[in-house]
Amino acid sequence: MRFGLTALFSLAALPAASDPLLGLPIDCTLGETCYIQQYVDRDASEGARDFACGRLSYDGHKGTDFAVPTLEAMRAGVNVIASAPGVVRGIRDGVEDRVYGPDNAEAVAGRECGNGVVLEHEDGWETQYCHMKQGSVRVRRGDRVERGDVLGQVGISGKAQFPHVHLSVRRDGAVVDPFDTGALAACGQDGHSLWQDTIAYVPGGLIDAGFTDNVPEYEAVQDGTVTAEHLPADAPAIVLFVLAYGGRAGDTLRLTIDGPGGRFLAQDMKLDRDQARLFRATGRRAGSSNWPVGAYNGEITLLREGRELDRIATQVVVK
Structure with missing residues (x-):
């Protein structure tokens, strides 16, 4: 299985020395066993725009969604992994895996992230991993983890309509788009990326x-x-x-x-x-x-x- 054979462009700009180098938050091969469903919303208005000025986002989306193709793939088990070295600042587990909709919206109010982990990094950086599988979180508050360490598994808990891990990146509490940390969307130009390896932008x-x-x-x-x-x-x-x-x-x-x-x-x-x-x-x-x-x-x-x-x-x- 593969997704999005044609990339519009690839990001090549490297992070600044003080910025974290991020690896994928999911143990899969992009374009083959997983894909990026949504990016951070870069539109300050009621509309939505991703970092490449495309439409793979929705209003107010604060992270990047790394998805697996089906619920069957989720049930087989796909690991969520730490994108960078850090310390576990918070966890949640025990939220049921189910497709989000009107019938369970009230039950997940205040727990939209579902089961998840927050990692604290140096210089005010943190990463958050949402919608993990119920019962899969395997770290505890205060644990030290390295890049690539397993945090749990991909699920569909919280406010999620497809199986994925939602990665949020923040610095001093402010949302940062790991594909382009600039104030304006790159719109086809090389942005200031936090990714350790180049990730091609695929618009669908x-x-x-x-x-x-x-x-x-x-x-x-x-x-x-x-x-x-x-x-x-x-x-x-x-x-x-x-x-x-x-x-x-x-x-x-x-x-x-x-x-x-x-x-x-x-x-x-x-x-x-x-x-x-x-x-x-x-x-x-x-x-x-x-x-x-x-x-x-x-x-x-x-x-x-x-x-x-x-x-x-x-x-x-x-x-």
Whole structure:
């Protein structure tokens, strides 16, 4: 699995000598097993803008969201790790992992971070790690940790609608964007980054894809357990679905299926609004006879202004 093949640009500017060098707060490979869903909001008004003047943020967002593709990936266990050496200043555990919504908003009021850890670093710097898995926090207040030490695991506790770790970086209590510490967004220029290694900016991409025999519910797609590796020849339908992030109005999702007899289906879907996370599906219902047996190959391409932003492929075998 990979996310966002096309990066707009990479950050190369190094931190100042007094600034911390940050590593990823999650034990994964960006672009393969995890991705960045949201950045710090750099717009002081009611709008939202990320450090690159893109739209991967929302009003008032104070951190960077490092996400795993599905709840199944979360349940398998993905470690949250310290981005820099420091001392544990605070922890919380015991908040239930569940998708945030109106039915549980009151229960997480005042605990929007969910299960988390706050690390104190030198010169007034601190990092906070939110939405960790219930029961996974493995450090205690006062512990000394090094960069890369395990703090817990990725979860979906608190005010979270997808599994991720939200990393907030602050200095003397003020929010700092680790991708660009300047007062103004970089907007395509190299900003003053705190990251130890260069992280490419990716403005959106494809998270997961698969086949099933009906149009799935969004909750099932987000769970990650709906994909079929095999379908019977008498399946009621052959459906290709895709889960994506950072969709913009005007983007096109191009879905194609090639079966044993050649091109089985092709459809372009244009997005009519911005969506932080979305899924689409297409397929064909069964006719009077069974489906031809063999491999059905699905491919989904995300196009923005005619330019390929990302591509993902999947397969199901009918037998």
